[in-house]
Amino acid sequence: MVSYLAKVDGMIKEQDALHQVPWVNLYPPFEHGELDRMSKELGIPLDFLTDSLDVDERPRYEREDEATFILINSPVLNDEGKDSEAIYITIPIGIILTPTHLITISSDENPTLEKFLENRVKNFNPADRRLFVLQIFEQNVYRFLEFLKKLNLRRNLIEQELYHSSRSSELQQLLRIEKSLVYFVSSLSTNELLKMKIKRIDLLKIGNEDPYADLFEDIIIDNSQALEMSNVYTNILNGTMEAYASIISNNLNVIIHRLTIVTIILLVPSMVASFYGMNLDNMPFTNMKYAFPFIIIISFILGLGVVYYFSNKDDIK
Numbered sequence: 001m002v003s004y005l006a007k008v009d010g011m012i013k014e015q016d017a018l019h020q021v022p023w024v025n026l027y028p029p030f031e032h033g034e035l036d037r038m039s040k041e042l043g044i045p046l047d048f049l050t051d052s053l054d055v056d057e058r059p060r061y062e063r064e065d066e067a068t069f070i071l072i073n074s075p076v077l078n079d080e081g082k083d084s085e086a087i088y089i090t091i092p093i094g095i096i097l098t099p100t101h102l103i104t105i106s107s108d109e110n111p112t113l114e115k116f117l118e119n120r121v122k123n124f125n126p127a128d129r130r131l132f133v134l135q136i137f138e139q140n141v142y143r144f145l146e147f148l149k150k151l152n153l154r155r156n157l158i159e160q161e162l163y164h165s166s167r168s169s170e171l172q173q174l175l176r177i178e179k180s181l182v183y184f185v186s187s188l189s190t191n192e193l194l195k196m197k198i199k200r201i202d203l204l205k206i207g208n209e210d211p212y213a214d215l216f217e218d219i220i221i222d223n224s225q226a227l228e229m230s231n232v233y234t235n236i237l238n239g240t241m242e243a244y245a246s247i248i249s250n251n252l253n254v255i256i257h258r259l260t261i262v263t264i265i266l267l268v269p270s271m272v273a274s275f276y277g278m279n280l281d282n283m284p285f286t287n288m289k290y291a292f293p294f295i296i297i298i299s300f301i302l303g304l305g306v307v308y309y310f311s312n313k314d315d316i317k
Contacts, residue, residue, distance in 0.1 A: 002026050002038060005117070007126060012119050018042075018101070023126035025113065026105040028053070042103060043067070044096055052094025052105040059092075059187070059194040061203060068097040068203065070133065072194065073187035074112050074140050075147050078180075083172055086179035087154075088147050090187040093140070095133055102129045104136070112140045130204050130212055137195065137219045144188060144226045151177050152233055155240075162244060174241060181234045188227040195220050265306045269299035 003014050006021040015021045018041060026038065026049070039046040048069045051057050062069040073090040093110060096103040104113055113136075115121050121139060126132050155177055158170045198204065199216055206212040276283060276295055288294060 001029065002034065003117075005126060007124075010119075012117060012124075012126070021126075022101060022129070023132070024101055024103045025117070026103065027109055028107065042096075042098060042101060044069075044098060044103070048094060048096050049105055052092050053107045055089075055091050055107060057092050059190040061194065061198060066099050070095040070097075070194075070198070070203075072137070072140060072191050074106070074110055075144050075184065075187070076108065076111060083176070085176065086183055087151065087176050088180040088183065090183045093136070095136060097129060097133070102126060102132055112136065112143050115139055130206060131215075133204060134212060134215050134219060138215070138222070140191075141219060141222045141226055144184060145222070145229070147180075148184065148226060148229050148233065151180055155233070155237060159240060171241075171244065174237060178234070178237050178241070181230055181237065184230045185227065185234060188223060188230055192220065192223045192227060195223060261310055265303055265310070268302045268306050272299045272302065 003025045004016065004018055004021040005012055005023040005025055006015050007013075018024065024038075024042065035049050036046060039049060044067045045064050048062070048064075048067065052071060057071055059072050061071070071092050071094050074093045075088050075090050078086055078089045091107050091110070093112065094103075094105040096105070106113065116124055116135075116139075121135055124132070124135060155174065158173050158177075161170050195216075199220065204212075206216060272295065
């Protein structure tokens with residue numbers, strides 16, 4: 001789907017023709033040959049468009065003729081919804097700068113770009129392309145921070161549930177959170193390196209011009225903060241998973257220990273009963289009138305003796 005967008009009367013509105021707008025937004029589904037047509041119409045390499053749709057592409061920038069291509073990773077909710085998959089994943093956002101237009105393209109409807117389309121970004125004007133790129137960076141970092149807070153809250157709630165019962169469903173949820181954090185750490189790291197390189201070579205032609213330079217510096221700081229939060233949450237989650245693995249292993253050892261003691265306690269009466277279950281002559285008490293209850297009482301006393309022995313052994317309680 002291709003949208004030609006411009007700011008009219010303070011609102012972002014879709015227009016009919018390319019020459020009327022400074023911003024072109026693209027996302028699937030595309031008609032057959034639509035990307036080729038847009039590549040020729042906008043005067044940009046087709047690779048800039050197709051690479052932006054590949055979820056495995058790494059953040060980077062490229063220049064070709066008069067077109068500049070910037071690719072960053074953005075967090076989105078995982079629509080698959082499988083219990084074994086991450087809650088959040090990251091997908092690329094392609095930003096292409098030409099002498100007359102700014103083109104954004106993503107493999108899905110992206111929440112970061114949706115904020116611009118819904119006029120929820122302050123002081124946004126697509127005609128100011130340098131500010132627009134910085135605002136995309138800014139909103140993308142805010143999206144990471146928002147999702148990180150949600151993941152941490154979810155982790156805390158799951159840990160509270162695990163205090164009362166170590167069910168596999170809660171552990172699976174922690175694993176999904178861990179996978180999400182792996183995506184975030186990887187994407188934030190590469191995004192940070194890309195932004196620092198863009199700033200160093202002054203790709204956006206900002207220089208020391210205020211307020212662009214200050215905004216870019218704040219974005220890099222926020223990105224570093226999000227990366228630090230991701231690493232901290234990852235370490236906490238890893239420690240939590242290891243702690244619960246140790247607790248589960250310890251609980252299992254305690255249960256096996258108790259079952260072993262119970263087995264030994266039951267073994268003595270069973271052994272006495274098995275002796276009298278043999279078809280042998282001259283067994284003790286065989287000619288007694290009350291042999292059966294007497295043998296039962298002896299077995300019970302022997303069982304109590306074993307219980308008393310184990311109850312007074314501190315090293316095996």
